[in-house]
Amino acid sequence: MMLSLIVALGADNSIGKGGDLLWRLPGDLKRFKETTTGHSIIMGKKTFLSLPKGALPHRRNIVVSTTLSPQEGVEVYTSLEKALEAVKGEDEVFIIGGAMLYETTLPYADRLYLTRVSASFPDADTYFPEIDFTEWCPKHQTTFQKDERNAYQTVLTIYDRIPYFKKK
Numbered sequence: 001m002m003l004s005l006i007v008a009l010g011a012d013n014s015i016g017k018g019g020d021l022l023w024r025l026p027g028d029l030k031r032f033k034e035t036t037t038g039h040s041i042i043m044g045k046k047t048f049l050s051l052p053k054g055a056l057p058h059r060r061n062i063v064v065s066t067t068l069s070p071q072e073g074v075e076v077y078t079s080l081e082k083a084l085e086a087v088k089g090e091d092e093v094f095i096i097g098g099a100m101l102y103e104t105t106l107p108y109a110d111r112l113y114l115t116r117v118s119a120s121f122p123d124a125d126t127y128f129p130e131i132d133f134t135e136w137c138p139k140h141q142t143t144f145q146k147d148e149r150n151a152y153q154t155v156l157t158i159y160d161r162i163p164y165f166k167k168k
């Protein structure tokens, strides 16, 4: 199984504020949907609660939480280990946030889908962990210019882990 992290982050590694995102970038959300559809997505409780319509369609929604009660369209596991056990054997599984889950899974991840938003967000309260880019090989990069619907330029880079650096 390939474990992939997918995230949009500011120039300062910011990812959220007050339980929500820091930007409205419909183009990036569309690419997120295209990338994750048909796969399992694993998220923390706060990220799940931030989804305006609950579970995301056409994906197996998995929440890691010790306190979330059973929800329509969602599997809840009390530990990351149990969640990963449940998706064993799948081809590619996505960790979609938030900071807590990114922090725990980054050392074990095989691939990163990293959208870099070309601004800093000083009022952020949630950050992606530091990435040691010497451990990662960029495979593909696309720049998306800002436009009337997307307020910031973004750069999507897909990185594959150099296997030597993967934590077993």
Ligand SMILES: NC(=O)c1ccc[n+]([C@@H]2O[C@H](COP(=O)([O-])OP(=O)(O)OC[C@H]3O[C@@H](n4cnc5c(N)ncnc54)[C@H](OP(=O)(O)O)[C@@H]3O)[C@@H](O)[C@H]2O)c1
Binding pocket: 006, 007, 008, 009, 014, 015, 016, 017, 018, 019, 020, 021, 043, 044, 045, 046, 047, 048, 050, 064, 065, 066, 067, 068, 078, 079, 080, 096, 097, 098, 099, 100, 101, 102, 104, 126
């Ligand atoms: N920019 C992006 O791409 C992106 C993506 C996702 C989220 N976000 C933002 O990130 C923020 C949320 O992140 P967050 O770090 O505050 O919360 P989070 O990781 O979404 O949720 C934290 C909660 O999930 C459960 N949890 C997480 N990891 C766990 C683990 N390893 N084992 C057991 N339980 C675990 C715990 O719930 P219990 O207390 O119930 O056990 C924990 O309190 C929001 O602002 C959101 O909008 C941004």
